Every structure is written in C-alpha cells, then in structure tokens.
Amino acid sequence: MSETNSSPVASGTGGAPSAEAAAPHRYTAAMAADIEARWQDFWDADGTYEAPNPSGDLAGDADVVARPKKFIMDMFPYPSGAGLHVGHPLGYIATDVYARYQRMTGHNVLHTLGFDAFGLPAEQYAVQTGTHPRVSTEANIENMKIQLRRLGLGHDKRRSFATIDPDYYKWTQWIFLQIFNSWYDESAGKARPIEDLVAQFESGERATPTGRPWSELSAVERADVLGGHRLAYASDAPVNWCPGLGTVLANEEVTADGRSERGNFPVFKANLRQWNMRITAYADRLLDDLDALDWPEAIKLQQRNWIGRSEGARIDFTVDGDDDARITVFTTRPDTLFGATYMVLAPEHDLIDSVLPAEWPEEARGKDAWTGGAATPAEAVAEYRKQAQTKSDVERQTEHKDKTGVFTGAYAVNPVTGTRIPVFVADYVLMGYGTGAIMAVPGQDERDWEFAEAFGLPIVRTVRPPEGWEGEAFTGQGPAINSANDEISLDGLEVAEAKSKITEWLVAKGIGEATINFRLRDWLFSRQRYWGEPFPIVYDEDGVAHALPESMLPLELPEVDDYSPRTFDPDDADTQPETPLSRNAEWVDVELDLGDGVKRYRRETNTMPNWAGSCWYELRYLDPHNADKLVDPEVERYWMGPREGQPHGGVDLYVGGAEHAVLHLLYARFWSKVLYDLGHVSSAEPFHKLFNQGMIQAYVYRDARGFPVPATEAEERDGRFFHGDEPVRRELGKMGKSLKNAVTPDEIAAEYGADTLRLYEMAMGPLDVSRPWDTRAVVGQYRLLQRLWRNVVDETTGEVTVVDGEPDEATLRALHKAIDGVGQDMEAMRFNTAIAKITELNNHLTKTGGPVARSVAERLVLLIAPLAPHIGEELWRRLGHSGSVVHQDFPVADPAYVVDETVTCVVQIKGKVKARLEVSPAIADAELEALAVGDPAVVAALGGAGIRKVIVRAPKLVNIVPA
Ligand code: ANZ
Numbered sequence: 014m015s016e017t018n019s020s021p022v023a024s025g026t027g028g029a030p031s032a033e034a035a036a037p038h039r040y041t042a043a044m045a046a047d048i049e050a051r052w053q054d055f056w057d058a059d060g061t062y063e064a065p066n067p068s069g070d071l072a073g074d075a076d077v078v079a080r081p082k083k084f085i086m087d088m089f090p091y092p093s094g095a096g097l098h099v100g101h102p103l104g105y106i107a108t109d110v111y112a113r114y115q116r117m118t119g120h121n122v123l124h125t126l127g128f129d130a131f132g133l134p135a136e137q138y139a140v141q142t143g144t145h146p147r148v149s150t151e152a153n154i155e156n157m158k159i160q161l162r163r164l165g166l167g168h169d170k171r172r173s174f175a176t177i178d179p180d181y182y183k184w185t186q187w188i189f190l191q192i193f194n195s196w197y198d199e200s201a202g203k204a205r206p207i208e209d210l211v212a213q214f215e216s217g218e219r220a221t222p223t224g225r226p227w228s229e230l231s232a233v234e235r236a237d238v239l240g241g242h243r244l245a246y247a248s249d250a251p252v253n254w255c256p257g258l259g260t261v262l263a264n265e266e267v268t269a270d271g272r273s274e275r276g277n278f279p280v281f282k283a284n285l286r287q288w289n290m291r292i293t294a295y296a297d298r299l300l301d302d303l304d305a306l307d308w309p310e311a312i313k314l315q316q317r318n319w320i321g322r323s324e325g326a327r328i329d330f331t332v333d334g335d336d337d338a339r340i341t342v343f344t345t346r347p348d349t350l351f352g353a354t355y356m357v358l359a360p361e362h363d364l365i366d367s368v369l370p371a372e373w374p375e376e377a378r379g380k381d382a383w384t385g386g387a388a389t390p391a392e393a394v395a396e397y398r399k400q401a402q403t404k405s406d407v408e409r410q411t412e413h414k415d416k417t418g419v420f421t422g423a424y425a426v427n428p429v430t431g432t433r434i435p436v437f438v439a440d441y442v443l444m445g446y447g448t449g450a451i452m453a454v455p456g457q458d459e460r461d462w463e464f465a466e467a468f469g470l471p472i473v474r475t476v477r478p479p480e481g482w483e484g485e486a487f488t489g490q491g492p493a494i495n496s497a498n499d500e501i502s503l504d505g506l507e508v509a510e511a512k513s514k515i516t517e518w519l520v521a522k523g524i525g526e527a528t529i530n531f532r533l534r535d536w537l538f539s540r541q542r543y544w545g546e547p548f549p550i551v552y553d554e555d556g557v558a559h560a561l562p563e564s565m566l567p568l569e570l571p572e573v574d575d576y577s578p579r580t581f582d583p584d585d586a587d588t589q590p591e592t593p594l595s596r597n598a599e600w601v602d603v604e605l606d607l608g609d610g611v612k613r614y615r616r617e618t619n620t621m622p623n624w625a626g627s628c629w630y631e632l633r634y635l636d637p638h639n640a641d642k643l644v645d646p647e648v649e650r651y652w653m654g655p656r657e658g659q660p661h662g663g664v665d666l667y668v669g670g671a672e673h674a675v676l677h678l679l680y681a682r683f684w685s686k687v688l689y690d691l692g693h694v695s696s697a698e699p700f701h702k703l704f705n706q707g708m709i710q711a712y713v714y715r716d717a718r719g720f721p722v723p724a725t726e727a728e729e730r731d732g733r734f735f736h737g738d739e740p741v742r743r744e745l746g747k748m749g750k751s752l753k754n755a756v757t758p759d760e761i762a763a764e765y766g767a768d769t770l771r772l773y774e775m776a777m778g779p780l781d782v783s784r785p786w787d788t789r790a791v792v793g794q795y796r797l798l799q800r801l802w803r804n805v806v807d808e809t810t811g812e813v814t815v816v817d818g819e820p821d822e823a824t825l826r827a828l829h830k831a832i833d834g835v836g837q838d839m840e841a842m843r844f845n846t847a848i849a850k851i852t853e854l855n856n857h858l859t860k861t862g863g864p865v866a867r868s869v870a871e872r873l874v875l876l877i878a879p880l881a882p883h884i885g886e887e888l889w890r891r892l893g894h895s896g897s898v899v900h901q902d903f904p905v906a907d908p909a910y911v912v913d914e915t916v917t918c919v920v921q922i923k924g925k926v927k928a929r930l931e932v933s934p935a936i937a938d939a940e941l942e943a944l945a946v947g948d949p950a951v952v953a954a955l956g957g958a959g960i961r962k963v964i965v966r967a968p969k970l971v972n973i974v975p976a
Contacts, residue, residue, distance in 0.1 A: 038811035040802035045766025088669025092153035100709035113879035117903035128175040136544040176626030183567035196242035197294035204690035254283035257583030281586040288539040307702040321532025333424035343447030348511035351496040352475035353452035361444040368423040383420035390422035462486040543593040545620030571600035594618035653696040662696030671705040707783035711748035724754035768881035775844035820866040829910035945971040
C-alpha cells in the first residue's frame, strides 16, 4: 500500500453549526460523515482489503499468503429494487467485524460479497414495465453497492460478481455439463465420467437393461440407457405444475397446503418432461458428512429429516387370481406382517389398471363406501384419481384428516396368513415414496387404523399394547402377538428381533429383502422462465439431448420482447407450460457443428432454477477472473482444502439466515460433492462452519382497522400508542415497506454515522437471537464514540491530548481485562459483550479524568477498530501512525493485570486469627465460607470439633464458632 495515493487527513470541518461554535472538533454526525467518506475512498484506492492468492492474477505478498487463511462469507443478497433496510446488513456487519479481527490476529482473510441476481422479481418487473431484467437488476446492484459501501465493509472488491454475469454463468453452465456427463458408480461410491459407463457397456462388462449388445442399440436407445444413469437427466415424472404462475416448482417451493410459496396459487401433479438432478445418489454421503461440519444442530437435524433415511423391507404380495402380478410394498415394520389386513396403492400407481377386474366382486356389493357408488371399479378409480390430483402431498398425508379411498375390486394374498386382503386406492399413500404401495396394519399404524374404521376393515393387533389400551393403534414397543403360522413364529419377540427374524424368512422365501429408503427426491431443475441460466443443451432431430462443447459457453440469453411464461387459469390442471424462450425461433432452431459436421438442432428452452447460481459461488470468489478454469486447483486447495479439524474442507465461516436450512445448503453440498468426485476441487463440503444470525424485527403500529400506520408517526403517551389522536396497537413484526416500519441504514448513517450504526447492530444482543430495532436507542452507541473521541482529541483545538508515560495501576488492570475479554468475545462472535467491555474501559478513562496515556489510547483504538473501522482509522492516524489500522496486530493482554485484584480475608476461631486468605473483592459469602472452613490451618485448629456457627463478612472477615 502507498501512503501518498490518497491523503485522508482530517479536514476538521465536522460538527453541526451549534456544536461547532462551542466545540468545533467534536465527533458529530457531520464529522463522522467526513471521516467515513475519506477512509472509504482511501480503502478503495489502497486496496486495503485485497487478499492475495498463492498464484494467478490475484497472487500477492508471499508473507501474507504464508499466514493461516480464513475464508469468511455471507449468504449473498438478491438485489431487490427496494434496497436495504437496517435488518439486512446485520450478518454483513458481523462477518466484517470478525474478518477484521482475524486480519489483526495474523490471518490472510478472504471476505467479499457478490449478488444472486437471477430470479423472479426482476422478471415480473420486466413483464410489467418492459424494462429488460438485466437493466433493472444492474441498477439495483449499483444502488445496493452504494448502500453497502457506506457501511464500511472490508470486502475484496476484485472478487465480487453477480450470477447474471456471462463470465460467471458460463461456469454454472459448465458445471451443469459436468453433472450431465457423469453417473454415480455405486461400487466406487462416487460420480464418474459418463464415458466410463459407455466403455463398460461397450465391452460387455455391464449389460444393457434389455440385454442387447450396446453396438446394436440405436442412438435414441443409447441416449435412453444413459439417461437412466446421468446425474442430470430429463424425465417425464409427476411434477408440481402451477398454471397460475405458468411454471413447474420444486417440492421445496410448494407450501404445506399445496399452493405455490410465491403467489399462493394452486399446484397440481402433472406428468411433464423436465430436467432433474440425481441428488438421491448422494443421500448417504449428504447424511454422513454432516457429522464433521460445525453447523447449528437444528440445521443438521432439518437436513437429516429432509433426507429421511428409513431402514425397512420390501415385501412382495401376489394378486389373487393373477399369478404374474405382484404388489411390492416398502415397510419399516415387517414384524407386523401378520396384521396386514388390506393394501393400498397410491392413485398414480401404474399397477392399478392391470389389477382392476371388469366388475365388482361379490363382497363389494352394497358397500357404497368401498365402491364410491360407481358402476365399475374402473369408473370408481378414475373418479377418485381426479379428486386426488388437486391435493398436495402434504395435504394428503395430514394426520387425523378423514381418510378417503376406493376399492379396486382386486384382492392380494397376505404371504404369512394366506388370507385374501382387499386392495384399495387411497391418497394417503404417495407415489413418490417407497414403492407407492403399502401393506396396511391398522393395529400398529394410526393412519391405517383411521382408514380401517372408515371402511369397516378388520383390525388385528400384532404387538401387545399396555393394559387397558383400546380404541386406537399401538405404535410403541412390546412383544409380538398373533404372529405365528406353521413355518414361523414371532410371538413373544420384541420389535427389533421380530423384524430381523421375519426379514430373514422373507429373504429365504424369495419374497422380500431388507432395504433402506430415503425421503429425499431428485431435484427438479428446470423452470419455465426467462430470467435464468439457459441450459447448454440442444436436441437433434431424434430428440436426443446433446451437450454443447465448452467452446460454445457461455450460451447467453437471447434478447426478447416478451419475458412472461404463459400463465393460465390457476385452477385449470389440464394446461401445459409454454416457456418464454420457445417463442424465439432464431435462437431456438440452430445449425451447429458439434464435432460431426453441421446439423440442425433445437435448443432446450427451459432455464435453470434460481438456486443454480448459489450452488457454487464460494468457488468463484477464489479465482473470479480465471478464463480457463472454474477455479485454479492450487488456489482452491489454499482457501478451501481439508485442514486439521475440517476433514472435508470448506469455507471457514458462512453466515446467513436459518431459512436456507434445506434448499440452498443441500443443493450446494451436492454440487460440491460432484465436483469433488470428478477431481475439480479438493473440498467435499462447501461450508465448514455455519452460523445463523437472528432477525432484526420492528414494531408495527396498526390502526383500528388493522392497517399499519407509519411507525415514525406513532407516539407513546402514558404507555399507550397513538397516531395523531387515534389510538394504535403496537406489535412486533418483520421490517419492511408493507408494514410501514422500514428504517434504512442510510438514514441512520446520516444521523449518526455508519460506525454508530455498526456498533448499535452489534450491541443489540447475541448475534443468533432476534431483536427489535429501536431507533431511539442508537444514540447510546453514538455517545460511546463521542466519549472515545474526547479521550483522545481536544474538542476545542482538535489537538491530540494523549500523554507519554505509564498509566496508573487501576487503568492498567482495566485495559488488560478489556483486551483479554474483547479478544475472547471476538473469537466467539460475542460482539455485544465485546462492546460492553470496550465501553467499560472507555468509561473508566473518562471517569479518571486528565489526559489518557498514549499506550492505553492506542490499544483502545485497536480494540474498537474491527467494530467501528472509520473512527478507528482516523484516531490511529491522528495518534501519529502512517499505516492503516486494518493490518495492525490486535493487542495482547498481560496476564499479570488480568487476574483479579485480591483482598486479604482474616479467618478467626472464637475471635483468634487462624488463617489469612487472598480472595476476590467480589467473592460471595457462601464461597468465602467454603474456602475458610476448608483451609488446612483452620481444619487443624478445629481439631475435629464440629462447627456451631459461621459468621461471614465478605470479603474481609470470617468468624467460626466451634460446637
Ligand atoms: C406397514 C406398517 C406397519 C408401517 C406399522 C408403519 C407402521 P417412514 O418411517 O417415514 O419411512 N409407507 C410406505 N410407503 C408409503 C407411501 N408411499 N405413502 C405413504 N405411506 C407409506 O414410513 C414408512 C412407513 O410408511 C411404511 O411402513 C408404510 O407403512 C408407510 F405398524 O408398513 B408401514
């Protein structure tokens, strides 16, 4: 860095007019604005926050590279048109403070911020206004950068980018192709290039699904076979189709009541050809690797539940009267097989049509509940399917809802009891889980019990419930009952023993096997949107998908006039998506040479979901300008590679909201693992340590009609709240424009300065706890900075007032205790208590009066610099230093001054002094009494006599009266 390229010397023109007259050099909002602007310019010109890479275009100072590294990251923002309110930067300030502390304790720190900029709001704005989403998004980014810059965040700006930059999404597309061109080799437990699989088919080492030799398969057949293995593949699967939005949605984007998370439109199940990512291949590793991550337990638990591993068995049931038909079920309770009194198929199950008899069997006659009043099983099932289509999976599974269903007219045979059991179709069984078919055991399963009651089906208990248990299923542990035939008996066995015994028996019979089932589904990866990454895929005349070669990346979005997907009547399930890109014939129909001569192709017209860009952005921060590689391997290993205590590598600290527990974090972990398997990166996990910050909440004031009134206009009188003369209700809610309670960082910075804002946000409470914003309380941190300033600078003359020489003993103690405590708090991200300790030290100096010793003032400035970097720089410079405070060493406490001061406590027995103890002046009575009676000299003096009474006058005197 050079000292001359900018000259941030105080101009001394700060201060509001009135304050200026009395004290022209007081720390005021105007002076803060002046200081902050100058240092922000200095940092930019100086490149103060630039972290050197070990090699490549960002290579730098070898001494800095040799330090231990810290890669500190925020969940990057979506650049919304509304800009930032004070709730948004909470995490950014926290990571900035932490990053600054790490720089001062000898680390090479990478901290930067990009923008997650594809997504719907810009597209919807474009649809409404005709402005290209790129134009509005880039304007929003510029605006947000200005807001963020004012906060004094120490970002390495060379490393920032937006996911919409073609230089960035080129690599998103490239990763898609890596995933498309690979398959999961179960025997190796990892992804491998698809050519390896082709070689196995070619050599005959692996048989094709039909058994025909590979060389005899047509191109279309080969593509189908490979599609069954690729980690990115297109398939016709039931997906969530939302006609109101005109797009399909991932399961994660559908609410519990079956509507779109955004827009609240109905969502239907429809079979559509869509791209998917085979994340299920990684289910085990995504579970196992969680153990070594330093994440909040609650988030790990959510991921575990989402992946949902269940151990159980598959069991085949024969269909009565049709020797070839088998219904295979997945069950976690094979031990209850003797109690399976009916079966259920999901409404979408493709076996249904083949088991339906033409007419109702004798047993169904007169049972309207079973037949739904329909003339034939086929009619009944068709009618029922129509109803089921409109419900979401969650709705279908909700407990204690009335169970619905319809009899198929078919019977299966329970393999252990030999009984004929009726087969139903019911929507409480989902197609996407297990095999989409269940054996129903009403005695042990609550949902089956409810269904059995509703349809008059037999209930047989196979686990003995506790005494007096009646009228409901028993799902607990207990000995098996009613579970024996001529060949096998489970009676008396506990659940676990019974499970393994029956599973062994089923395996021996060839009608079952032990299996593990996951709740996790493959990730639906295509959207009918304009403003997303185009797929680097084209289709030939036979409809076979081909990857574009790397040389044709990035495949840029075409310019269009119409950004909207076609939307439909939200309730019309029989509609089909139409993508915005499909309406651009010149872009869609192309002639390309993919290596075998120029041919005609049709481009994929779906785009990627907005999760794609955030699946790998940590890697691009490392090497943002690399034109040949996603990231240079040496650079990646340096910042992300495995370390002691971080066996899978990853970012050292990732801070963001807990709402991303499943989606983003799971997808990013999955992409990391694929890139790791294919040898592109050394880290198998993206984020080693995760921290979820709390939310900044705000008061909402509502009038009698429930409408929010502007929070700034609400007044408190005698504990009640008013808007003008009208009483209003106060409640705690989110901050935002719609609730008329948004406070912007710009307003607060204008009133007090950004350093005050930073301190206030960090002082509000522990970082992971949500807290209400209170503009009136901000001034407390402003006063802290004013007192700090006054302890160093004369408000009238502007002269630095510190003196050389040794501080007194009490000041040394206050100083070193603060250094010790603040260091520990910084390490543990307890910024609120760090600020409390700095305040205490600063107050001590104010109270002591007189000029402050230079050695104390300097260290105080170093302590506060990570939290309030502008005033930190300014005071450091005024104290006569030429360099930036950013790279100074954080102060180290002298242990001699950290230990508490002690006082001497006299211990008497019957008024005679027997011992003296050195204790803390703050010692509690009970502790002092325990110390006194346990003292060896006291024990000796008592000589075994008991104690009648102890009189404690902490901290100086203990008097013992023996029995
Ligand atoms: C018989 C049984 C008896 C069951 C019993 C449970 C208790 P988890 O633990 O979530 O994996 N099931 C299987 N596939 C289903 C589907 N597609 N839709 C709805 N339910 C399905 O749950 C596995 C259990 O959920 C399975 O074990 C099955 O019911 C049901 F006393 O089989 B069980």
